Amino acid sequence: MTQHFDIKDIDLAEKGRYRMQWAAKEMPVLDLIEARFRQEQPLRGLRMAACLHVTAETANLMRVLQAGGAEVALSASNPLSTQDDVAAALVAYYEMPVYAIKGEDNATYYKHLNAVLDIKPHITMDDGCDLVSTLHKTRTELLPGIVGGTEETTTGVIRLRAMAAEGALRFPVMAVNDAMTKHLFDNRYGTGQSTIDGIIRATNVLLAGKNFVVAGYGWCSRGIANRARGMGANVIVTEVLPLRALEAVMDGFRVMPMLEAAAVGDIFCSATGDIHVFDKSHFAVMKDGAIMANSGHFNVEVNIPALEGMASEVRRVREFLDEYQLEDGRKLYLIGEGRLVNLAAAEGHPSAVMDMSFANQALAAEFMAVNHEKLQNQVYSVPEDIDQEIARLKLAAMGIHIDTLSREQQDYLNSWQEGT
Numbered sequence: 001m002t003q004h005f006d007i008k009d010i011d012l013a014e015k016g017r018y019r020m021q022w023a024a025k026e027m028p029v030l031d032l033i034e035a036r037f038r039q040e041q042p043l044r045g046l047r048m049a050a051c052l053h054v055t056a057e058t059a060n061l062m063r064v065l066q067a068g069g070a071e072v073a074l075s076a077s078n079p080l081s082t083q084d085d086v087a088a089a090l091v092a093y094y095e096m097p098v099y100a101i102k103g104e105d106n107a108t109y110y111k112h113l114n115a116v117l118d119i120k121p122h123i124t125m126d127d128g129c130d131l132v133s134t135l136h137k138t139r140t141e142l143l144p145g146i147v148g149g150t151e152e153t154t155t156g157v158i159r160l161r162a163m164a165a166e167g168a169l170r171f172p173v174m175a176v177n178d179a180m181t182k183h184l185f186d187n188r189y190g191t192g193q194s195t196i197d198g199i200i201r202a203t204n205v206l207l208a209g210k211n212f213v214v215a216g217y218g219w220c221s222r223g224i225a226n227r228a229r230g231m232g233a234n235v236i237v238t239e240v241l242p243l244r245a246l247e248a249v250m251d252g253f254r255v256m257p258m259l260e261a262a263a264v265g266d267i268f269c270s271a272t273g274d275i276h277v278f279d280k281s282h283f284a285v286m287k288d289g290a291i292m293a294n295s296g297h298f299n300v301e302v303n304i305p306a307l308e309g310m311a312s313e314v315r316r317v318r319e320f321l322d323e324y325q326l327e328d329g330r331k332l333y334l335i336g337e338g339r340l341v342n343l344a345a346a347e348g349h350p351s352a353v354m355d356m357s358f359a360n361q362a363l364a365a366e367f368m369a370v371n372h373e374k375l376q377n378q379v380y381s382v383p384e385d386i387d388q389e390i391a392r393l394k395l396a397a398m399g400i401h402i403d404t405l406s407r408e409q410q411d412y413l414n415s416w417q418e419g420t
Contacts, residue, residue: 016089023056026351028397037068044069049121051131057354076100081343124149148368155297172375190349192223194342208232213265299338
């Protein structure tokens with residue numbers, strides 16, 4: 001009998017279930033959605049292929065989708081992000097096809113992507129667009145059966161919009177990353193905290209007093225910069241967009257070109273979504289002992305082939321920390337093979353912020369199930385009413401109450417006749 005999963009060790013399942021239960025304590029919005037889904041079954045009859053980081057938080061989302069009636073198969077969206085015990089828990093306790101092993105090679109990664117596509121999904125749930133890209137490149141026979149998808153990340157949304165602009169996208173996709181309850185919280189607070197956590201776990205270096213260079217000043221980079229400053233680091237920001245660079249200056253950070261920052265930085269972290277943010281010219285001027293990390297989606301933000309070409313020796317000096325001995329005697333360090341530092345070397349975002357992100361995923365999937373016939377093959381933002389409902393549920397779960405407008409106030413805001 002063929003096993004419809006590929007994980008490290010099924011005997012890790014009990015540990016993974018405990019991890020899921022601990023995360024669930026911080027995910028009350030998802031619990032409220034699960035209660036409704038279980039009753040209404042909005043995803044009944046739908047097959048869903050998910051390519052996400054296989055963490056305890058993701059597992060709780062999978063549990064909610066399953067409660068809503070969906071048949072779900074899950075693969076990892078990053079070779080180093082899988083929590084093997086959680087993958088085992090989903091297989092053992094939820095009978096879910098899971099294809100994910102921490103440290104899997106590139107060939108296994110794509111084998112796993114194709115395995116979840118083998119269920120012939122109606123809806124895709126992606127983190128970085130690799131699943132959708134694979135569908136459009138090598139599994140085109142499945143495209144007629146797909147009614148829509150959702151995308152979790154900035155990087156994935158960028159790729160999807162490029163596909164849509166070229167007329168290549170064959171089904172509608174909801175950009176979950178664009179939701180205010182996603183990027184204002186997950187990207188800023190989640191990435192900020194978990195990135196610093198990953199850097200410290202991998203290196204155990206003191207951040208206070210160090211020159212900490214953050215590439216980019218989008219929502220993820222803002223979170224990293226602010227958390228690094230909170231740890232006492234001297235933060236430098238590099239940018240290519242004038243408006244964001246100006247905002248970084250007004251927020252109190254030093255702003256300069258990367259080549260200039262490369263010569264003075266002690267710790268470097270990129271979260272831009274672009275290629276070769278740390279390049280050969282930067283490696284050439286970095287200090288002996290400089291540490292590099294990436295918190296963007298793919299490891300291409302660091303030009304690893306160029307770094308390897310400059311090195312006379314490469315060795316692993318700590319778990320998830322590689323030392324590159326250069327020809328001139330300097331040593332540069334790369335965390336987690338240049339992959340997402342917060343998942344390669346730590347546990348990813350705190351559950352409390354993923355509660356809102358994955359609430360968006362669940363409700364976006366429901367929206368696709370109900371409204372796909374009205375949608376074009378393009379990228380859609382999460383409807384504002386979903387965003388507001390998630391914020392309302394989160395506040396209620398936190399025991400926080402807010403004001404409501406009086407009739408007089410509502411009338412005033414909807415009128416143009418009154419004034420000075």
